Amino acid sequence: MAFEGLSERLQKAFSGLRRKGKVTEADVRDTMREIRLALLEADVNFGVVKDFVKTVREQALGAEVLDSLTPAQQIIKIVNDELTKTMGEAAVPLNKSAKIPTVIMMAGLQGAGKTTTVGKLSKYLMENDNARPLLIAADVYRPAAIDQLKVIGEQLQVPVFDMGTDTDPVEIVRQGLAQAALQKNDYVLIDTAGRLQIDEQLMTELANIKALAHPDEILLVVDSMTGQAATDVAKGFNERLDITGVVLTKLDGDTRGGAALSIRQVTGKPIKFIGQGEKMDALDVFYPDRMANRILGMGDMLTLIDKAQKNYDEKQAQEVAEKIKENTFDFNDFLNQMDQVQNMGSMDEIMKMIPGLANNPAMKNFHVDPKDMAHQRAILYSMTPAEREDPDLLNPSRRRRIAAGSGVPIMKVNQMIKQFNQAKKMMNQMYKGNFSGMEGLMGNGISGRLGKMAMNNMVRKQKKNKKKRLKAAKHFKS
Amino acid sequence: MGLFDSIKKAFGGGQPEAAETEKYDEGLKKSRSTFGERLNALFANFRSVDDDFFDDLEEMLIGADVGFETAVKLTDELRDEVKLQNAKQADEVSQVIVQKLVDIYGEAGEGEDNTLHFAESGPTVFLFVGVNGAGKTTTIGKLAHQLKESGKTVLLAAGDTFRAGAIEQLQEWGRRDDVPVVATQAGGDPAAVVFDAVKRAKEENFDVLLVDTAGRLQNKVNLMKELDKIKRVIIRELPEAPQEVLLVLDATTGQNALSQAKEFNQTTKISGIVLTKLDGSGKGGIVLAIRNELHVPVKLVGLGEKMDDLQPFAPDKFVYGLFKGLIKETPES
Numbered sequence: 090m091a092f093e094g095l096s097e098r099l100q101k102a103f104s105g106l107r108r109k110g111k112v113t114e115a116d117v118r119d120t121m122r123e124i125r126l127a128l129l130e131a132d133v134n135f136g137v138v139k140d141f142v143k144t145v146r147e148q149a150l151g152a153e154v155l156d157s158l159t160p161a162q163q164i165i166k167i168v169n170d171e172l173t174k175t176m177g178e179a180a181v182p183l184n185k186s187a188k189i190p191t192v193i194m195m196a197g198l199q200g201a202g203k204t205t206t207v208g209k210l211s212k213y214l215m216e217n218d219n220a221r222p223l224l225i226a227a228d229v230y231r232p233a234a235i236d237q238l239k240v241i242g243e244q245l246q247v248p249v250f251d252m253g254t255d256t257d258p259v260e261i262v263r264q265g266l267a268q269a270a271l272q273k274n275d276y277v278l279i280d281t282a283g284r285l286q287i288d289e290q291l292m293t294e295l296a297n298i299k300a301l302a303h304p305d306e307i308l309l310v311v312d313s314m315t316g317q318a319a320t321d322v323a324k325g326f327n328e329r330l331d332i333t334g335v336v337l338t339k340l341d342g343d344t345r346g347g348a349a350l351s352i353r354q355v356t357g358k359p360i361k362f363i364g365q366g367e368k369m370d371a372l373d374v375f376y377p378d379r380m381a382n383r384i385l386g387m388g389d390m391l392t393l394i395d396k397a398q399k400n401y402d403e404k405q406a407q408e409v410a411e412k413i414k415e416n417t418f419d420f421n422d423f424l425n426q427m428d429q430v431q432n433m434g435s436m437d438e439i440m441k442m443i444p445g446l447a448n449n450p451a452m453k454n455f456h457v458d459p460k461d462m463a464h465q466r467a468i469l470y471s472m473t474p475a476e477r478e479d480p481d482l483l484n485p486s487r488r489r490r491i492a493a494g495s496g497v498p499i500m501k502v503n504q505m506i507k508q509f510n511q512a513k514k515m516m517n518q519m520y521k522g523n524f525s526g527m528e529g530l531m532g533n534g535i536s537g538r539l540g541k542m543a544m545n546n547m548v549r550k551q552k553k554n555k556k557k558r559l560k561a562a563k564h565f566k567s
Numbered sequence: 568m569g570l571f572d573s574i575k576k577a578f579g580g581g582q583p584e585a586a587e588t589e590k591y592d593e594g595l596k597k598s599r600s601t602f603g604e605r606l607n608a609l610f611a612n613f614r615s616v617d618d619d620f621f622d623d624l625e626e627m628l629i630g631a632d633v634g635f636e637t638a639v640k641l642t643d644e645l646r647d648e649v650k651l652q653n654a655k656q657a658d659e660v661s662q663v664i665v666q667k668l669v670d671i672y673g674e675a676g677e678g679e680d681n682t683l684h685f686a687e688s689g690p691t692v693f694l695f696v697g698v699n700g701a702g703k704t705t706t707i708g709k710l711a712h713q714l715k716e717s718g719k720t721v722l723l724a725a726g727d728t729f730r731a732g733a734i735e736q737l738q739e740w741g742r743r744d745d746v747p748v749v750a751t752q753a754g755g756d757p758a759a760v761v762f763d764a765v766k767r768a769k770e771e772n773f774d775v776l777l778v779d780t781a782g783r784l785q786n787k788v789n790l791m792k793e794l795d796k797i798k799r800v801i802i803r804e805l806p807e808a809p810q811e812v813l814l815v816l817d818a819t820t821g822q823n824a825l826s827q828a829k830e831f832n833q834t835t836k837i838s839g840i841v842l843t844k845l846d847g848s849g850k851g852g853i854v855l856a857i858r859n860e861l862h863v864p865v866k867l868v869g870l871g872e873k874m875d876d877l878q879p880f881a882p883d884k885f886v887y888g889l890f891k892g893l894i895k896e897t898p899e900s
Contacts, residue, residue: 126635129629130822132821132822132823134630135626135630136630139626198844199700199844200699200700200701202700204732232708232735232736232739232740232743233733233735233736233737233738233739234732234736235732236732236735236736237731237733237735237736238731238732239732240732240753244731285844285846312700312817312819314698314817314821314823315820315821316821316822316823316824317631318819319819339699339784341784341787342698342784342786342823343785343823343826344821344822344823344826348821367699367730
């Protein structure tokens with residue numbers, strides 16, 4: 090299968106290795122080959138891979154790695170750390186001009202998602218910075234590109250400056266900036282036409298716009314599905330424009346996004362944002378460590394937690410926890426939970442972020458049908474309040490009625506009740522600190538252990554944060 | 568006779584249909600030179616046949632966007648082949664490799680049908696599908712122009728009711744090409760638009776109906792179902808249609824192309840691929856990848872921004888160009 094993660098590849102390489110008393114150079118070579126292939130498979134540029142593997146090899150040859158009991162995990166850790174390091178240690182915020190307006194200019198190939206990103210970015214700025222942006226429509230080439238920006242502007246209630254398609258883009262930008270100065274807009278976002286990095290004429294146009302507008306940010310918008318060509322594109326644009334950052338789009342697809350690594354490596358410029366959906370709020374800050382996990386097919390627990398925190402009602406969660414503890418968790422709570430989970434996004438997306446499930450070949454054909462959730466909901470709604478509160482009431486006759494009421498076969502009703510009871514039992518166990526029932530959830534073998542590693546990592550981070558918070562609170566008191 | 572031999576013959580017997588090939592040559596100049604140069608550079612650095620050489624070869628193939636699977640498979644086969652033929656000199660090795668590449672390419676393409684199919688009577692329907700930003704609307708705009716030039720009556724259906732400005736974009740193409748567009752307001756039901764379009768195509772006897780759809784990532788279950796519905800609507804109204812379901816694929820896409828082809832094929836049974844932006848990717852290898860990994864014929868290629876830069880795909884000419892200068896002109900024995 091084309092999409093197996095690094096963990097699996099490494100497991101293969103190490104399965105033979107474990108039986109040996111001593112690890113040889115040749116074994117290391119095999120391992121490095123697997124790493125190389127895994128990265129190439131994730132669309133990382135082959136030149137970048139070469140350098141990368143060299144660095145990893147040097148580290149992996151250290152005695153403590155190969156002598157350790159878990160060389161596979163040690164090496165994954167090295168790769169993960171190195172990936173994170175290569176992509177920049179921390180998230181990089183947008184540049185902001187000392188005096189208004191902050192000018193942000195977009196550049197990129199056709200169909201990368203520049204116009205959509207302009208919309209998302211202005212929404213982001215309005216929400217996080219109370220910005221009053223002005224959008225400049227400088228794409229005069231693609232049919233209806235200006236209309237597209239105008240529609241987005243309307244949706245977001247952001248003014249769009251355009252002069253039709255007959256004016257030189259440089260002139261449009263000049264007048265647009267003048268208008269921004271007049272209206273005292275604090276952000277100006279310039280949408281430009283898509284172009285090939287080898288198109289001399291159009292690249293000169295971009296350079297002219299740059300010379301005129303002195304943008305504080307030149308964001309290269311790149312499709313995350315881009316393959317080996319990503320380096321050429323990034324290099325081309327960077328050489329002409331000296332970009333200040335990158336936006337990686339369409340990451341809500343099932344691409345591994347190795348392009349992120351390639352681009353960062355050849356340009357040295359930070360990836361600032363990622364686009365993860367078609368809606369206007371689907372723009373997120375880029376976190377290198379999370380991307381590293383994704384490229385390796387290790388899931389993205391942190392984003393999942395972020396999302397959960399954003400959408401989860403803490404008080405309700407507390408109540409649920411209480412109920413789990415008392416083992417009085419009922420269908421009403423289940424319904425509530427379902428609502429909250431759905432707020433976090435589609436099940437597919439959530440599953441992908443769980444370590445061991447992302448890019449797990451067993452999960453490859455697993456699609457959670459959004460309809461399934463609807464069916465479950467229908468079943469739940471077909472129960473009487475008494476039944477929802479006390480699942481034990483559900484005798485066969487009641488089940489038949491529920492099946493008829495919700496329009497599903499009785500099999501499905503039984504299935505759901507069984508699942509509910511299992512989940513309830515598991516949650517209760519988990520609450521008591523017994524994780525043994527969870528193992529199946531996290532996949533088997535190495536992916537399971539990997540999952541645990543990620544879990545532990547996460548718990549550590551959370552503890553650290555908590556400590557920080559406590560410290561800050563103490564500080565505040567005294 | 569394998570493809571390799573016929574190409575070799577072509578080298579011996581002068582250029583095949585020189586004039587016709589010219590446009591092709593021009594558009595793919597960059598792809599070709601990069602691919603050829605890469606191979607040449609590889610052979611220039613050739614010292615001996617060892618693991619490092621094959622690692623380099625593998626990297627070169629992946630770098631040329633031949634695709635991961637194909638590259639690994641090719642390298643493995645070449646490893647055996649070189650051993651089998653006992654090639655040691657740089658010359659011999661390069662011949663063995665090029666021959667193998669060409670033959671594998673020919674083999675995978677056996678029985679491949681690269682032509683667009685039209686209905687024998689009544690309207691022909693082409694359905695265009697693909698991820699966001701692949702170039703569906705632009706391809707339709709260009710194809711409509713060409714079909715009209717060739718004397719066909721063309722109708723466009725604006726099935727992308729989701730993306731801001733998508734309907735206007737297709738309508739603008741309609742104005743440029745002077746062909747009618749069936750559209751509804753933004754946010755409308757795409758299946759309804761398609762239904763109206765099919766009905767109109769039937770009633771007013773249009774030759775070809777080109778159906779645009781919204782870009783969608785292949786892992787979005789509901790959006791894929793919407794596509795399924797669109798196709799069902801077409802089939803219900805015209806049982807023979809759609810004659811072609813074309814997956815529009817950006818040539819710069821990496822491994823994800825495989826997943827795209829697979830998922831879209833599952834929902835809509837794609838009949839061909841339109842490979843866009845091939846002028847920019849600079850690496851022709853993607854065509855090898857599509858053949859070997861996707862098993863769907865490439866039917867159209869986008870070689871530039873101009874109207875007639877959308878070209879029917881001629882696989883033999885393409886491979887001829889790809890390996891130009893790499894095959895030694897040996898007299899036919």
